[in-house]
Amino acid sequence: MLGSTLPAGIGSLTSLDLLDLEENMLSGELFTAELLSLTNLRALRASFNQFIGTIPTEIGLLTELRQFWFAENMITSTIPNLIFPCSDMVWISKLPEWPITP
Incomplete structure (x- = not known):
């Protein structure tokens, strides 16, 4: 487990296509300018x-x-x-009460 927040400088990993952060007790904002x-990125x-x-x-x-x-x-x-419309999305894992309307 990592713990903490997303590391500074993650945006410099420009060739990264899979970012697996599951079950690491991370906190803070997920969608930082660097992540975006x-x-x-093909899988988050x-x-x-x-x-x-x-x-x-x-x-x-x-x-x-x-x-x-x-x-x-x-x-x-x-x-x-x-x-x-931005991609050929094949999988979204979410909470069941959240609506998804393409």
């Missing part, structure tokens, strides 16, 4: 942490994103519709 600059797995905040519309900048797992966090928004 990872334009080659962040479930079972303590991330806070909302899912910004800028997630649409991650045009390669195919998997987005974020269940069991403290994210307090719905999924922006922009996530659907």
Whole structure:
């Protein structure tokens, strides 16, 4: 387990295509400007942490994103519709009470 927050400088990993942060007791904002600059990201797995905040519309900048797992966090928004036209999404893991409307 890592614990803490997303490391500074994560945005410099420009070739990163899989970011698996699951079950690491991470907290703070998940969708930082640095994370949103990872334009080659195909899979973002962040479930079972303590991330806070909302899912910004800028997630649409991650045009390669195919998997987005974020269940069991403290994210307090719905999924922006922009996530659907931006990629060929194959998997979204979320809390059951959150609506997804493409």
